[in-house]
Amino acid sequence: MTTNSPGININITGIGSVSPYGPLAGLIPPSALEPIAITAWPTAGLRRAFLVSPFRPASVVPGLKTRRLDRLSAWALVASTLAIQDAGIDLSQVDRSRVAVVFATCFGCVELTEAFFQSAVAHGWSGTDPSTFPETLANAPASHVALFHDLRGPNITVGSRGFAGESALLQAASLLRHGQAELAIVLAGDVLTRAVYEWYETANLLSPACYHSETSPEAGGFIPSEGVAALVLEAAGRRAGRAKVRSYAQLRSGRWASGGQPVEIVRQMLGGSDPSLTVCTTNGAPCATSPVTAVAREIAGDGAIIVPPQAVAAGLSDTSALLHLILALSSRPNSGQMLLLGTSGDIGFAALLLELR
Amino acid sequence: MTDLQKTIVVTGVGVVSPYGIGLDCLQEGMLSGKCCLTPAKDAYPGFTGTTAPICVPLPAEGSRSRYSRTDRLAAVAARDAVAHFDCESAAFRESGVVMASTVAGLTEIDPEIAQDPAAWYRRGGLSRAASYPVAHVADAVGEHLGICGPRCAVSVACASGAMAIALAANLLLDGVAPMMFAGGSDALCPFTLSGFSSLQALDPSPCRPFDQNRKGLNLGEGSAVLVLETLAGARARDANVLAVLRGWAMTNDAFHPTAPQQQGSGLAECMRRAMEIAEVGRGEIGYVNAHGTGTPLNDIAEANAYETAFRGRSLPIPVSSTKSYFGHCLGAAGALEAAITITAIRSGALFPTLRLTDPIESPGVDWLRGEVRRQPLPLAMSASAGFGGSNTVLIFGSGPA
Numbered sequence: 001m002t003t004n005s006p007g008i009n010i011n012i013t014g015i016g017s018v019s020p021y022g023p024l025a026g027l028i029p030p031s032a033l034e035p036i037a038i039t040a041w042p043t044a045g046l047r048r049a050f051l052v053s054p055f056r057p058a059s060v061v062p063g064l065k066t067r068r069l070d071r072l073s074a075w076a077l078v079a080s081t082l083a084i085q086d087a088g089i090d091l092s093q094v095d096r097s098r099v100a101v102v103f104a105t106c107f108g109c110v111e112l113t114e115a116f117f118q119s120a121v122a123h124g125w126s127g128t129d130p131s132t133f134p135e136t137l138a139n140a141p142a143s144h145v146a147l148f149h150d151l152r153g154p155n156i157t158v159g160s161r162g163f164a165g166e167s168a169l170l171q172a173a174s175l176l177r178h179g180q181a182e183l184a185i186v187l188a189g190d191v192l193t194r195a196v197y198e199w200y201e202t203a204n205l206l207s208p209a210c211y212h213s214e215t216s217p218e219a220g221g222f223i224p225s226e227g228v229a230a231l232v233l234e235a236a237g238r239r240a241g242r243a244k245v246r247s248y249a250q251l252r253s254g255r256w257a258s259g260g261q262p263v264e265i266v267r268q269m270l271g272g273s274d275p276s277l278t279v280c281t282t283n284g285a286p287c288a289t290s291p292v293t294a295v296a297r298e299i300a301g302d303g304a305i306i307v308p309p310q311a312v313a314a315g316l317s318d319t320s321a322l323l324h325l326i327l328a329l330s331s332r333p334n335s336g337q338m339l340l341l342g343t344s345g346d347i348g349f350a351a352l353l354l355e356l357r
Numbered sequence: 358m359t360d361l362q363k364t365i366v367v368t369g370v371g372v373v374s375p376y377g378i379g380l381d382c383l384q385e386g387m388l389s390g391k392c393c394l395t396p397a398k399d400a401y402p403g404f405t406g407t408t409a410p411i412c413v414p415l416p417a418e419g420s421r422s423r424y425s426r427t428d429r430l431a432a433v434a435a436r437d438a439v440a441h442f443d444c445e446s447a448a449f450r451e452s453g454v455v456m457a458s459t460v461a462g463l464t465e466i467d468p469e470i471a472q473d474p475a476a477w478y479r480r481g482g483l484s485r486a487a488s489y490p491v492a493h494v495a496d497a498v499g500e501h502l503g504i505c506g507p508r509c510a511v512s513v514a515c516a517s518g519a520m521a522i523a524l525a526a527n528l529l530l531d532g533v534a535p536m537m538f539a540g541g542s543d544a545l546c547p548f549t550l551s552g553f554s555s556l557q558a559l560d561p562s563p564c565r566p567f568d569q570n571r572k573g574l575n576l577g578e579g580s581a582v583l584v585l586e587t588l589a590g591a592r593a594r595d596a597n598v599l600a601v602l603r604g605w606a607m608t609n610d611a612f613h614p615t616a617p618q619q620q621g622s623g624l625a626e627c628m629r630r631a632m633e634i635a636e637v638g639r640g641e642i643g644y645v646n647a648h649g650t651g652t653p654l655n656d657i658a659e660a661n662a663y664e665t666a667f668r669g670r671s672l673p674i675p676v677s678s679t680k681s682y683f684g685h686c687l688g689a690a691g692a693l694e695a696a697i698t699i700t701a702i703r704s705g706a707l708f709p710t711l712r713l714t715d716p717i718e719s720p721g722v723d724w725l726r727g728e729v730r731r732q733p734l735p736l737a738m739s740a741s742a743g744f745g746g747s748n749t750v751l752i753f754g755s756g757p758a
Contacts (some may be wrong), residue, residue, distance in 0.1 A: 055667060087557040097626065106490050117471035125551040128404055133552035134615045134744050138512035139489060141743030146611045152623060154607035155747050159492035159510040167509045174527045195474040199486055259505025
């Protein structure tokens with residue numbers, strides 16, 4: 001049941017995000033973030049979540065036209081542009097047929113899917129909106145990224161219970177390693193809609209902090225979140241016309257499985273104890289209690305630094321890995337090894353080992 | 358890494374199609390020239406496009422209540438793929454899954470969810486909605502087979518099924534699992550029928566891919582799952598090798614959200630890359646199982662792509678669209694067509710496009726029509742494309758001696 005992506009020498013050279021912290025290029029300045037009250041739909045009392053405050057995409061990316069797009073596609077366009085800018089890449093100097101886009105999502109374009117259902121309720125199945133239908137497809141955001149930046153390499157949209165973000169990162173690394181692309185834009189994210197939020201609520205997955213403003217997000221539990229995080233991945237040593245290439249981290253190896261115990265497998269991946277190891281944990285799936293911190297302690301020993309799951313990222317559920325990674329890099333800029341570890345319930349585990357630069 | 362570790366082979370194929378369960382069923386049905394397309398209004402009143410309902414009831418093993426119809430199709434196809442396997446081996450237990458779908462659990466969701474989600478969940482929708490994420494299809498296959506390698510789902514519109522196979526091959530080369538189950542599954546539902554109908558993309562009659570008088574596509578449903586492993590792994594367990602996956606490639610048109618680039622440049626580049634990876638010349642490919650939807654825009658772009666990719670061959674490239682038999686199965690299409698391509702290689706039977714009477718003028722293409730053509734087929738290609746500009750090309754060869 002071991003999964004293994006050996007010998008990855010892939011650098012993370014650019015970061016962009018549209019998250020509850022706002023649209024940002026590069027690292028996210030550490031700050032406490034509270035969930036905010038939902039006002040987009042009627043709720044029976046206070047309901048809170050980590051939400052992306054409305055902004056005009058063209059104010060971040062001049063010339064960007066998003067009027068016909070849902071928020072997920074718009075955010076993917078903004079986040080990818082910010083990541084490319086952050087990497088210092090001039091796409092006019094790049095062979096765009098060798099640039100891949102790998103996008104991880106759980107719910108896809110659920111906003112427009114709900115809008116399509118609304119049109120079916122209002123007008124019947126024979127009166128649905130033709131302009132909405134193609135934008136309901138899960139790969140619409142990735143294809144808009146390709147269209148906007150003229151990226152003609154592999155364009156992949158993936159989902160994976162608990163670990164879609166990790167899956168996207170490892171698939172992108174695989175494309176680079178096998179020469180199927182020279183550069184990869186990896187994105188992960190979801191939007192929060194009424195149907196999604198009320199599904200979590202009906203399934204009793206929400207944290208008390210969703211209902212009470214005096215309850216800290218640190219109290220634990222699942223607080224839904226939304227946003228899209230983007231990373232630029234390049235094979236180590238690639239310069240692409242740039243005088244200097246900054247690397248936030250090097251993706252060294254990964255393990256990913258839907259079953260089995262992660263402790264021995266991840267220990268094997270680490271290849272021995274490392275006193276400088278930081279383990280950043282992710283829940284992997286929405287649940288009130290997670291064994292991940294205990295598993296991390298068992299893997300890394302008492303001396304390692306264990307960072308608990310960040311609520312704002314964990315709220316992204318399957319697609320949390322990239323935002324977790326960005327927040328971890330933002331709070332731990334020193335050198336050493338970092339393990340991004342997610343495990344929860346019966347969904348298995350994912351572990352990514354990074355060398356901080 | 359040795360050649361045996363780098364060679365990806367197919368050791369199992371499972372299919373659920375309108376012909377029934379199994380590759381033999383599919384092959385026999387297609388050899389007989391039977392067209393499964395029937396009026397959609399029989400199953401979905403109000404829809405005038407034609408479609409291909411599943412003709413056989415799904416067996417009980419795939420009918421767990423929290424599985425969507427798409428999940429059940431996938432689970433049954435996966436079980437069919439391992440009908441002759443040792444399911445107790447370590448390699449089997451550690452195998453992974455890459456499954457494609459575009460519809461996934463949308464089949465289980467009523468429009469009323471958009472009006473009052475909580476009320477719909479309380480009326481029994483909670484577990485049905487759980488199958489909505491596309492990842493659920495991969496989980497259904499993994500759970501059904503009891504395997505615990507990595508699970509991933511792919512959703513890139515109509516190129517999904519082929520891309521799942523390509524990504525699974527990449528993961529095998531990475532050593533992530535000893536064996537991968539890869540394919541696609543999609544069930545018919547009002548959402549997609551309505552969507553394609555609103556785009557005026559449906560032909561009310563049985564579709565006519567590559568015909569000058571084509572009027573659109575027909576939707577279908579089904580599933581296909583391939584078992585992929587390295588040749589080293591297959592030899593170690595003395596597995597029967599059905600075919601070799603010689604090459605694969607993925608590109609994007611970056612042209613338009615729904616329309617293909619008119620010259621088919623993205624698809625042509627995808628074919629060129631796949632042949633380069635497979636280390637085969639354009640003259641060596643004996644047959645292309647085309648995407649061939651029957652829509653005006655797709656088919657002309659695709660014909661142009663074949664002209665570009667196979668320019669310089671001494672003989673025109675034989676091409677057919679097998680969507681003319683049972684419609685366009687969306688996320689399952691690329692996987693079903695991969696299965697048909699493997700069948701063509703193994704049987705030497707090249708299936709013609711049905712109802713192709715007045716083909717697009719394309720001198721570099723030998724449009725297969727009329728009778729089944731029989732010829733040795735060492736190498737064949739399956740081409741897929743989809744909304745969002747995604748293209749995937751797979752090249753299969755006959756098994757090693």
